[in-house]
Amino acid sequence: MLSKTPLFFTGLFLLLFILIVSIVIPIALSEPEINPFRYSDALKKLEIPPYSPSKGNWLGTDRNGKDLFYILVDGAKYTILFACIITLARIFVSVILGLIFKRLFNSSWFSGLIQSFQYVPQSLIVLLTLSPFLFYEVRNDSVFSTLETLFLQLLVLIAVGVLPLGKIIAETAEQLSRTEYVNCSKLMGASYFQITAKHILPHLWPRLFVIGGRQFAQVLTLMLHLAIYHLFIGGVQITSGQEHDQFNHFATISNEWTGLISTYHKELMLEPFIVMVPVTAFALLVLCINLMTKDLEHHFSKRSLFK
Structure with missing residues (x-):
């Protein structure tokens, strides 16, 4: 299997390596001290953040003096684990709903209802659902704790993708149930549970791996x-130095990569390297997931599982 899907296992190894490093380094090492200013002996001048990449700061620092390498490593585990939990939960719930309510998902009216919601971006649905709960005024504290915020975000992000994925599972199960060996099992008196366990699930598992990769990237x-x-993810920290809060600053609490990109996007025209660090890491992560998925899809297509 390893020789047949080298890209998949290479990508899986890299993901596990990044995850382990992201867990171990913040435990073993404390965050580098923030220096509000430093004197450069070589240039004979006083420097203030953001500092360029150097021996002390491999990827440089942001405008507040925080080490970009440290916060990037620290936020990797939240980015990967959060996306992984949502993906696995979506697949688990969708498989159960798709197999139990197969006829409902394949009915014309319910299928059309789900199809109509596909024209509405999932991000818009999540934003409209979570904004009243998670956004707060700069003078007040958030209503929810970090764990409560994570749970609420997990719940909504899982729910928003269950029905479209359940429709795919139901359609796949319906296609498999029309095969000759399933019809023979029905004639021999096999129950729906036996047919699902013996004939549908074994052929459904390989496709779930490919669906899982696509869901992860999504x-x-x-x-x-x-x-x-x-x-x-994990909540937002809203601060402002203005008296009437005209210029609010939104920062991620967990240092997850998408939050870092949003937090640093204003630096694109000032100090581009600050925002390019999390952008590059995020792009490589998505590329890794897509290569793994394509490798699996190519492998299973050879076995005629998608024909």
Whole structure:
């Protein structure tokens, strides 16, 4: 299997490596101290943040003096784990609903209802649902704790993708149930549960791996869309130095990558390297997931599972 899907296992190894490093480094090492200014002996001048990449700061610092490498590593686990949990939960719930309510999902009126919602961006649905709960005035604290915010975000992001995915599962199960061996099992008196366990699920598992990869990339994209509107995973920290809060600053609490991109996007015309660090990391993560999915899809297509 390893020789047949080298890109998949290479990508899986990289994801696990990044995840382990993201967990271990913040535990083993404390965050580098923030220096509000430093004196450069070589240039004979006083410097203030943001600092360019150097030996002490591999990827440089942001405008507040925070080390970009450290916060990037620290936020990797939240980005990957959050997207992974949503993907697995969506697939788990969708498989159960798609197999149990197969006839409902394949009915014309319910299928058309789900199809109509596909023209509405998921990010818009999530934004309209979560904004009243998670956004707050700069003079007040958030109503929810970090754990409560995570749970609410997980619940909504899982729910918004269950029905479209359940429709795909139901259609796939319906297609498999029309095969000759399933019809023979029905004639021999096999129950729906036996047919599902013996004939449908074994052929459904390979497709679930491909669907899971696509869902993972879709969840990451959804997280980025939400971050544009300052809806960060784990919550948002709103601060302002203005008396009437004309210029609010929205910062991610968990350092997850989509939140960092949104937080630093204003630096694009000032200090581009600050925003390009999380952008590059996020782009490589999506590329890794897409390569893994394509490798699996190519492997299973050879076995005529998608024909």
